[in-house]
Amino acid sequence: MIVIEEIRRLFQTGPVSFFSETFIFIVDELFCKLKKQKNPKGNPMKDTVFTRDITLRGRGMKKGRLKKIKKGLLTLHRFEIMAVNIYRYQISRKKSGLETDLIAAMKNEMGHVQDFQVKLLEYGWRPHMLRWQNWMIGWVFGWSSAMMGRKDVLRMGIWTETRAIEHYQKLLNEVDWDEDTYKMVEKDLNDEVNHLYHWKALLD
Numbered sequence: 001m002i003v004i005e006e007i008r009r010l011f012q013t014g015p016v017s018f019f020s021e022t023f024i025f026i027v028d029e030l031f032c033k034l035k036k037q038k039n040p041k042g043n044p045m046k047d048t049v050f051t052r053d054i055t056l057r058g059r060g061m062k063k064g065r066l067k068k069i070k071k072g073l074l075t076l077h078r079f080e081i082m083a084v085n086i087y088r089y090q091i092s093r094k095k096s097g098l099e100t101d102l103i104a105a106m107k108n109e110m111g112h113v114q115d116f117q118v119k120l121l122e123y124g125w126r127p128h129m130l131r132w133q134n135w136m137i138g139w140v141f142g143w144s145s146a147m148m149g150r151k152d153v154l155r156m157g158i159w160t161e162t163r164a165i166e167h168y169q170k171l172l173n174e175v176d177w178d179e180d181t182y183k184m185v186e187k188d189l190n191d192e193v194n195h196l197y198h199w200k201a202l203l204d
């Protein structure tokens, strides 16, 4: 039973998990290359419950503006993938007393990944091909800080959120976002500020 438990754990964390997720990325990339996915036109199912929150974007916008929006969405999407993994792999078997907070933070960051992935696809773009690198960096940072203990878990959280806030503020000012995307970026920035205050309060 112990062996089965260890094998199960290996598949859920660490290198095996990394390779399985990388495999999913590769299949996803190949699938979209084969389909030659392009910016879809029109929205025939606009009134259905599944599509009412989705808006196809980008038509009529100038190339320069689109370029900056794309760069901003890709940057924040990749950053959020890293943030999810940092919190995910900080949740270790050694109980640090932070498990509930870390799961809540991971869930919130997963929502941010979803926000940016949806916006990228609404514009007819694809997530960055090298986003697996951010997955890997997040895993290394999360796992290594968990090894060092509670204080380093919190310091890593503070470092992550500080960098996130810098990225968000810079891109919020530099990019001429469409109204919906601006509100989304602003909301996610507010979440990052709350995360930062929370980790700082727990460290003090």
Ligand SMILES: [Fe+2]
Pocket (backbone or CB within 6 Å): 080, 083, 108, 109, 112, 164, 188, 192
């Ligand atoms: Fe985030």
Ligand SMILES: [Fe+2]
Pocket (backbone or CB within 6 Å): 083, 109, 161, 164, 191, 192, 195
């Ligand atoms: Fe955050």
